[in-house]
Amino acid sequence: MSNKIVVTDFHDPVLTEDQRSFVERAERNPVDLTADSVLEKAVRRTGLGDFGPDDFRGRMQLLLDEVGADANATEFNRATLHRRLVEVLANRLLRQDLLARHPEIHDVRIERPIIVAGLPRSGTTHLLGLIAADSRLRSMPLWEAVQPVAPTDAEPDASGRDPRYVRSERTWENLQRLNPLMAPFHPMDPEHVHEDIELQCPDVASYYWEWMFKVPSWRDHYLATDQTPHYEFARTTLQAMSWQDGVDRRWVLKCPQHVEQLPALMSVYPDALVVFTHRDPMASLQSMVTENAYEGRFREKVVDVDWHVRYWTDRVRSLLEAYVRDSHVVPPDQRLDVDFDRLVHDGDAVLEELYAAAGLELTEHSRAEREAYAASHPRRKHGEIDNDLQRNFGVRTDEIREQLAFYSDAVS
Template sequence: MPQATPPMLRMLNVLLLPGARTRKDPDAAFEKLLAEAQRGHRPLGAADVAAVEPLRLLLRAHAANPDLSPFGWTTVQSGIRDRLRNRVVIRDIQARHPEVREQPVPEPVFVVGLPRTGTTFTYNVIARSPGTRGPLLWEMLNLGLPVEDPAERERIAERTTKRLSFMDRLSPDWSQIHPLIATSEEEDFFLRDHSELHSSAATVPEYRRYLAGADLTDDFLLLRDALQVLSFGQEPQRWILKHPANLWRMPEIQRAFPDARFVWTHRAPGKALASGCSMSEALRNMHYKPGTVDLAAIGAEWLAILSEGVDRALSQRDQLEDGTLVDVSYNDLVEEPSKVMRGVFKSLGMTWTDADEANLATARDRPHHKGHRYTLERYGLDEFQVAAAFAGYKIPSVLP
C-alpha cells in the first residue's frame, strides 16, 4: 500500500511548484547553482570547472525524471549546491593558506561493506579510539577551518540539528532507517561529489552509466583536501571514513591515499539489499509525486547496484598489497565483538585500551532501528535472485 503523503510535504510541493519550472533547462539551473556556490569566494579554476561537469549530468538526470516532485527537484539542487560549495570553500582556503596542503592525513582507514553488515558499529568503535577521528556531520555540512571556540561549535551543531530535524517531519520512518545526528561521525559522502547512492532518492540511469566507467580519483583527492581543511593546524589524528559505495572504489582511494587501509565487513547480502531498498523507498516517498514510487523498480535497481559493486570489489581486492585489507564477519562481530575488534585494531597497528572497551560497550547499547522492518519480497525479489546475483561472493571465515 502506498505511504500517505504527510501534510507538510503536500504543502511544500504546492509552494515549490513555481520553482519546478527551472527543470525545463537544467543547464541554466546548474549555472545558477555554480554562481551561488562561488558568491563571496574566489571563482573556481578551469580544472575544477571541468571536474564538476558530472554534477551537471546528475542534475540533468534528475530533471529528466517525470516522477520527481517540486520538493524533490528543490532537494536535489540543494545537494548539488552543497557539493559545489565544498569545492569552492576548499579552493578558497587553499589559496589563502597554501600550507593547508601540507596538513598530514596519516594512514586513513576506510570501513567498507554493504549496508547492515556492521559497518556503522565497526566505524564508531575505531573512529572513537584515542588518536583517531571520523568527520562529524555538522562540520561536513558547514565545511571550513577548525572552529576553536566550543560555544561556537555548539551553536553550529544546534543549527545543523534543526536543519536535519526537518527530515523526520517529512518522513516518520527516516529516523529509524538512517538517523542523522549532527554531533556524530557520518559518511564521507557528504564531503565528496559522487556515489551510486545518489540513486537512492530518485532513479538517475544516465548518471549511473557515467559512474560505471568513471575514475573517481579526483573525488577522493577532494576528500583528502577536505580532511586537511577540517584538521588544519591541529595535531594529526588518524582519519576513519565510511560509505557503502567506497567498497568498489579501493584503487581510486589508494591513488588519493597511498597508505590507506580497509576494513571490509561481510554478511549474507539479502539483508543488505532489503535495507538499501527500504532506504530508497523512504527517500523516494519524499522526492516523488504521490503514487509514483515503483517498489519493484527499486528492487531491480538496488540488486544491480550492489551485486555489480561487490563483483568489482572482489576483483579489486586481489590488487591490494598484503595487510592492506582486514576482513570482518558480521556473525563473528555479533558473537564475539571484543575479540573481533581487538583483532581489527591489531591488524591496523592500533593499541586496544580501556577507552576502546568502553566505546565498544556504548556501541553495543546503541538503538538498532527498532520498529524498522524490510523484506526482499516487498521489492519483487527473493533469495534465489539474490543468490544468483551474488554467486561469486563467498563470506570469508575470519575467526579461528
C-alpha cells in the first residue's frame, strides 16, 4: 500500500478545524510586536535582567520591523515571532546568568566535533541520527536544544522527567495539530536529534528565521555579515552544556547552514571532522518549497506560492555557490563526502568510513545502538509527501536544474 501523501490545495488552501482555531484565536488577540514587549516578557519569565552584550537588539529590531511591515502576514505569524523571540531571549538570560556564576565554563574544551553539513533534505538528519545513536558521543535532543540551560528552580515531574522534556512534548502535540503533515515533513518530537543552529537563536542570528518568516531583508543582512561571532556564541553554549553534564563526550553537530558558512565554522571548530552529504539539489529544493508553501496557509493571508518557488530556488543556489566557493577551507583529512543514495542503500559502509575518518572504534555495542536506531527510524516512517514542483506548482524543473548544474559539475 502506498504511503504517498498528496496535497491538492496549495494555491487555495482549505484549513483544518485546528488550523482555523489557531489562526482565529490570534486574530482576536493581536500581540504588541515591539522590542519592549519581547524583552519585558523574557525578563518576567526568568526573573533575570542581564542579557549580556546588547548587539542582538539591532538584529531583533530588523526582524520585528520586517514582519511588522508585512501586510500579508497573519496575526498568527506575528504572534509566532513574538513567542519565539521571548523564548530565545529567555534562554539568553539563563545562559548569561549561568556563565556569570560559573566563569570556568569558558575553559571547557570542545574538541574534534563531528559536524554534518549538506542541503536540507539531503540526508543530514538521517546521518546525524545514526551517528548520535552511539552513546559515547554527545548530541542534543530537541527538548534540550530549545532550552539548553534550565532555570535553577526547575524540578522533575512526578515521573522524573525534566520539565523541558514535558514542555517539548506538549509543543510537539500542538505543532501536529497546527500542521498534521509535520511528521512526514520533519519530525520535531522531544527525542529528535536537533540542529546546533538552535544555539545561535538566542543571539538573534542564523538563517533559522528565514524558515519561519518571510524576511528577505533579514536574509540580506545575514549574508552580508560575518557570522563568526554567532558561531562562537553557540560554541560557548556547547561548553555550558558539557559543563552541566560533568562528563566529557565528543560532540556531534549538524545544520545545513554550515554549507554556506564554512569559513566561520572552521574558524570556531578548527579540528572538526566535517561530513558533507550530497544529493540531487532538485530533490532538496522540491521538499523545501513544498513544506514552506504548505505552511503559508497559516502564516500568510493569501499564500503566494510563486514567491516560495522563487525564494527557495534562489536560496538553494546561494547555499551551493557558497559551498563551491569555500569548501577548500576544510582540510582534506578533516572532511568526508557522503552520497545520499549510498547512505540510503549502503549505510553500514558509510558509517564504517565515517568512524575511520573520526578515529573512532566501531564496537559491537555501537553497532547494536546504530541498528536499534535504524530499526526504529525507517525512511518514510510517517509517509512521503508528494513534492513534485512541476505537478504541484507548474514549475519548469528543467530550467531550475540548469541553474543548479554548476554544483553537480563541482562534486562529480
